[in-house]
Amino acid sequence: MISVKNLSKHFGTTKAVDNVDLHVQKGELFGLLGPNGSGKTTMIKMLTGQIRPGSGEISVHGVDVLAKPLRVKELTGIIPEQENPPSFLTAEEYLHFVAKVRKLKDIEEQCDWWFSYLDFGEQKDVLCKDLSRGTRQKLMLSQAFLHGPDLVIIDEPLINLDPLMQRRVKDFLKDYVKKGGTVFISTHILEIAREICTGMAIIYKGKLVFSGRMDDTAIGDRPLEEFFLELVC
Ligand SMILES: Nc1ncnc2c1ncn2[C@@H]1O[C@H](COP(=O)(O)OP(=O)(O)O)[C@@H](O)[C@H]1O
Numbered sequence: 001m002i003s004v005k006n007l008s009k010h011f012g013t014t015k016a017v018d019n020v021d022l023h024v025q026k027g028e029l030f031g032l033l034g035p036n037g038s039g040k041t042t043m044i045k046m047l048t049g050q051i052r053p054g055s056g057e058i059s060v061h062g063v064d065v066l067a068k069p070l071r072v073k074e075l076t077g078i079i080p081e082q083e084n085p086p087s088f089l090t091a092e093e094y095l096h097f098v099a100k101v102r103k104l105k106d107i108e109e110q111c112d113w114w115f116s117y118l119d120f121g122e123q124k125d126v127l128c129k130d131l132s133r134g135t136r137q138k139l140m141l142s143q144a145f146l147h148g149p150d151l152v153i154i155d156e157p158l159i160n161l162d163p164l165m166q167r168r169v170k171d172f173l174k175d176y177v178k179k180g181g182t183v184f185i186s187t188h189i190l191e192i193a194r195e196i197c198t199g200m201a202i203i204y205k206g207k208l209v210f211s212g213r214m215d216d217t218a219i220g221d222r223p224l225e226e227f228f229l230e231l232v233c
């Protein structure tokens with residue numbers, strides 16, 4: 001589903017992503033892990049065509065992201081880092097707008113399902129600029145999954161959500177891959193990945209230090225933090 005070869009992106013002297021190879025199979029809930037500033041967002045921006053790599057190759061759904069970024073965007077649900085829905089639309093107007101762009105038929109019904117599932121129907125008519133950060137995140141999650149894409153890429157999916165909502169979203173993500181979807185998330189919280197991901201990559205100072213299955217024997221039953229420290233120290 002995702003294939004990355006020799007991918008690099010430097011900002012001045014900062015090697016945000018440094019010669020990374022990465023492969024994600026269909027049906028995985030894949031976590032890109034690493035502490036703040038390790039290159040996760042830069043990686044996601046390149047995967048989704050938001051920024052051009054310095055060098056390297058990226059294919060998503062077998063499509064070359066550099067050559068056909070709009071095709072990749074059509075096939076993928078995306079939540080960029082700290083993305084805000086438009087300030088001048090209500091939550092419902094924004095979701096309906098995305099539903100139209102995604103060419104959905106039963107727009108009202110599909111959008112209402114999300115308002116109910118993530119429990120923010122009462123904020124339907126509130127302007128996005130006046131929504132709490134958590135509710136904006138619920139809206140962004142709804143827009144990403146609305147058209148049931150084969151692949152959804154999310155930068156820090158659980159950010160700003162309360163524990164109850166985090167549980168619901170984690171269960172939703174697990175269920176989505178069970179039904180055949182592929183989900184790629186980034187997180188700096190290792191235990192989130194430990195709990196829900198089937199595969200993972202650990203990136204540190206731009207370099208890939210591990211890529212494999214969550215049940216890899218090298219990890220065993222240890223907390224991921226311990227495994228991570230062993231890799232980077
Ligand atoms: N547009 C940019 N200009 C300069 N430096 C950047 C830019 N974007 C990211 N960086 C730097 O690249 C590194 C990786 O950042 P980022 O990809 O945001 O990490 P993460 O998402 O893992 O926290 C950091 O050192 C960050 O300061």
Ligand SMILES: [Mg+2]
Nearest residue numbers: 040041081155
């Ligand atoms: Mg980030």
